[in-house]
Structures are given as structure tokens and as C-alpha cells.
Amino acid sequence: xxxxxxxxxxxxxxxxxxxxxxxxxxxxxxxxxxxxxxxxxxxxxxxxxxxxxxxxxxxxxxxxxxxxxxxxxxxxxxxxxxxxxxxxxxxx
Numbered sequence: 001x002x003x004x005x006x007x008x009x010x011x012x013x014x015x016x017x018x019x020x021x022x023x024x025x026x027x028x029x030x031x032x033x034x035x036x037x038x039x040x041x042x043x044x045x046x047x048x049x050x051x052x053x054x055x056x057x058x059x060x061x062x063x064x065x066x067x068x069x070x071x072x073x074x075x076x077x078x079x080x081x082x083x084x085x086x087x088x089x090x091x092x
Contacts (some may be wrong), residue, residue: 035074 003010017072024034047059 035078 004024009021032038047056051059
């Protein structure tokens with residue numbers, strides 16, 4: 001028994017993916033085509049139920065920085081791939 005990386009359900013290796021899992025796989029493939037990780041990092045549950053305003057701001061700023069770093073890495077990868085395809089470098 002292992003956990004499906006797309007829908008998060010525990011399944012036997014011989015189990016067929018159900019409709020919900022097939023939908024999750026389709027979304028993952030769409031994310032991959034867009035250059036995003038196949039499975040999104042779910043960070044919504046980091047905020048406790050009775051969090052103060054300061055705690056919420058702290059968690060949101062940390063999430064924003066994480067997203068910004070991911071976007072920068074994605075842009076760098078895309079620039080390198082486009083430079084490889086054209087055979088040159090891009091100037092800004």
C-alpha cells in the first residue's frame with residue numbers, strides 16, 4: 001500500500017485510479033506543461049485556527065517569499081531553455 005502522489009489516497013499498487021484521481025492526474029499534467037511542479041505544495045493549513053494577526057502576517061510573508069523564489073527559479077530555467085533553443089544568450 002502506498003499513497004498516490006496526485007490524489008493523496010492510500011491505494012494498492014494494483015488499484016485502478018478512480019475518476020477523482022484521474023482528474024488530479026490531468027491537473028498535474030497541465031501544471032507540468034505550464035512549467036510548474038506537478039503537485040502543488042499545499043501551504044494553506046499552516047495558519048492555526050485561532051491565530052493572531054501577527055502570526056497570519058508572518059505565515060503569509062513566508063509563503064510569499066517561497067512563491068517568489070520558485071518563480072525566479074522557473075524564470076531562470078525558462079531563460080536557459082530558450083537560450084539553448086536559439087543558440088545564444090538573452091540580454092535584458
